[in-house]
Amino acid sequence: MSKQQDARSSIINGSGINRRTLLASSAVLGGAMLLPGRTFAQASQPSPGGTLRIAMPFNPAALDPITGRNVPDFNALYAIFDALIAFDPATLELKPMLAKDWTFTDPKTLVLNLVDGVKFHDGTPFTAEAVKFNLDRSMNDPRSNVKSDLVSVASVAATGSGQVTIKLKQPNYSLPTILTGRVGCIVSPASIQAAANGNVDRNPVGTGPFKFVEWQDNTLIKVARNPDYWQKGLPYLDGIDFRIINELNTAARTVTAGETDLALNMAAQQIATARRMPDLTAEANPSMIFFTLMMNFAKPPLNDIRVRQAMNYAINREELNKVLMLGLGQPTSTMFPKDFWAVDAGTANFYQHDPEKARKLLAEAGYPNGLEVETWSWPDQTSIQRLELVGNQLSQVGIRLKVTPSPPQVVNQFFYIEGKGSMILNPQGGWLDPSQTYERLFGASGQFNAGKVEDPQFRKLLDATGASADAGERKAAFAALQRFVVEQALHLPLVTSAAMSIRNKKVKDWHYDRLHSPRFHRVWLDQNA
Template sequence: MSDIRDAGASFTHFNISRRALLGAGAAIGASMMLPAAAHAQASEPVSGGTLRIAMPFNPAALDPITGRNIPDFNALYALFDALVGYDPDTLELEPMLAKDWTFADGTTLVLNLVEGVEFHDGTPLDAEAVKFNLERSMTHPRSNVQSDLASVESVEVSGPHQVTLRLKHENYSLPTILTGRAGCMVSPASIQAAEEGNVDRAPVGTGPFKFIEWRDNDLIRVEKNPKYWQAGLPYLDGIDFRIINELNTGARTVGAGESDLALNLAAQQIATNQRNSDLVAEAKPSMIFFSLMLNFAKAPLDDVRVRQAMNYAINRDELNKVLMLGLGEPTSTMFPSDFWAVNKDTAHYYQHDPEKAKALLAEAGHPDGVEIEAWSWPDQTSIQRIELVGNQLEQVGIRLKINPSPPQVVNQHFYIEGQGSLILNPQGGWLDPSQTYDRLFGAAGQFNAGKVEDPKFRELLDATGKSPDLKERQEAFAALQNFVVEQALHVPLYTSSAMSVRTKKVQDFRYDRLHSPRFHRVWLSNDA
């Protein structure tokens, strides 16, 4: 098997008091939780029961390649297995639908598949099905993962259960990329049977659970896959994903006994629910970060001086204390300070400097300031977030005209139609840092609203995949990070944490750093 381990260091979780504010260097390595005894497994796993989950935001799609929101993965990994897996704690790569993989040379990746796997509709998972999926990801007009597979020249069936990927150039990050959306396998028969191949609301994967129903802004229900290829799994009979947009309301349903687990929470809910000794409230290390994503193809944000002015206007320490209760880490980049691919020299490149921001605006021809149309998610926490950021920007003359809308509406208007100039939302959640850069700033990236890129960006990005050596990749990512920061392609604010609240009967739940929970081994204890 490939021994490429792009995940970097593992992290230690420890108990802290509710009032503690974690310092920037320690925040990402800490966990705000109840005493360790609350997490101990009660006994051997038992089968049965339906896990009731409260999560915010209605997905745009449950087709892995057409969706684009981080909370989608709450359900996606229940329905779909990926070609490559990873350890939720260390993020090291593990076999999944591909039992092993090898680079025959720098531009040839060979995947050997597990035999005997079936999709939920009985279609076999074989080399032909994998080829179909990868080519669909690369060419489908609605695919949001084309940039992930841009280095792939062709996909070949080299055996009944063997697939060979021919690459345009070296890309040693590809196995890591195949842990995400591009690696999630969908039944070819389901796509061929659907009108225009649209399976957004009729997902058929190989995962531990089968899709049953989706009621918009209310409920997604899945049930146990009785023919799951991993013997003895899953333990649960099913999962009900209740869609509750207000985070406080979602967290309260756990305390009230109406839900077993609430996901995608904010620091305020963790602090409040830590007081309840019957619950487990956690804030774990995360690769998620909050940023102002910019349409840098549109005036006035096509001027680097305006983008730099915005970065200098932000007081990241204040945002972390007020919005994250110290549980995040202020940053001028996209990664926590102890992530293997981060360049610490530029992690705090933009210090809060209102006078410098004003001078840059004047130099760019805006001495009296400028108004910028902005999008925000509509929940209370998101509105509070963008209002506080807007207040900081206004101090230097940058006024935000805020349009709050649900995530799927915002994505359509901003990322697809190019309406407005910026959005504040969470980003990240990709295992390989090259994905993060390409998704956000590549011309074909799903989060690049302007669909333009500097040729220098592509040159630097391609260099990050040319070697399997970690040190060489670190040096390449340092150069790429410097370029993105200096060009101010976005306005990063702080890294976040993976925050959840659950009852003690929920056993073996781990909220990984990518905010992508897996429920294969989760079970419900009768003892709690």
């Protein structure tokens, strides 16, 4: 029996499911089935010191993990905050972090044992009570955007100074994976209690390798080395300057000009240009980020499945990948790349380009002459161009987009205040467990479900994905859930993206994982490069 088969057998037959077992299972789910043969080589002899200069688009909505909402927030979040559980950037295998180990003592009880001697940046101790405080806050705070991640949790208790016990409403073996993300990033309770209305959006205090220094809106986020970091000898950098540059070409040029060392969240056009420059490294690695038009399917016209399906048949995804991604992405009718363990090949390309079928569905829905759909878009040039191409394809079957380039507050209104628009083009993804993606996008309390409605069949299928720790059973459950979402056309998926970055030769041990969530613990600068 192979090691992976033995791990699965232990999960099925053992009375307790511990961290070691789950790590082995995670290798099946996140490693062997996801990134076969891919490893990251570590550069030798790191040299401490220096400030890493980063160019990145998008001013964060918040630097409080539970109130932020965008994938690029993680550029800074994992510098300031440690999560309860980490993951390997190459394999996505779960690894200890603030929780040194974890065990399912029964299918509805998860016990975390915590690292000793950790302190928050404000000097207060990291304890089991601090973890309970944070998880309760994620579930109950009115401003929390991550309630859907913990929808299966019934209660959290500190069962010792270094132990946390989580009771579940129903089995959910995806929870350790979920604790690698926003809900697992632990904020100092003292900082929250001292802040007006508990708002620490702009004053983050974590346990991470870097301490927050300042945030100049749309200009700069600065962090400095945490001299008391609990992982001795880390980090190597003295600090990081995150320069916020919303125009992607400008951000890329700062690396070319030597003004920054690393540019994040780049697009295909910048990668193509940078690859012609021998002094730069431009990477486009496989990614869990995808582009989709999120729909408010709770109100007309998108509450009609025929309209939603018509839109999906109207899209030529192969053309979008060639033009928008320069071939670096993948056309998809779902949300995941074709080599991801939870994707079902049978429905991954369900919607082929079929304008005639789209027109027929529109006529059946009562729109023989087409219709207009009020649509939002991010205001940057790349996003506008992306939506123009999609809109042109939809117009060929009579679907006209009434587009409003929106500042972040309008995006907030679309997702959180029902009635503001019908559709928005948005990059999505960046969650380690696929159940998080489905919950966030389509669950009734999901952050990106504008209408806040949910089909009972969706809930039944989603709950089934966490009912077993067995890889094969989870894969089958996700295949059924994927088919439901695709056939119901709950959104308009276009292409999966790539994790794209540009850097100079000085930046060492830098890894951009599939989730676009970089960690800077071991990054260092080679001044001789």
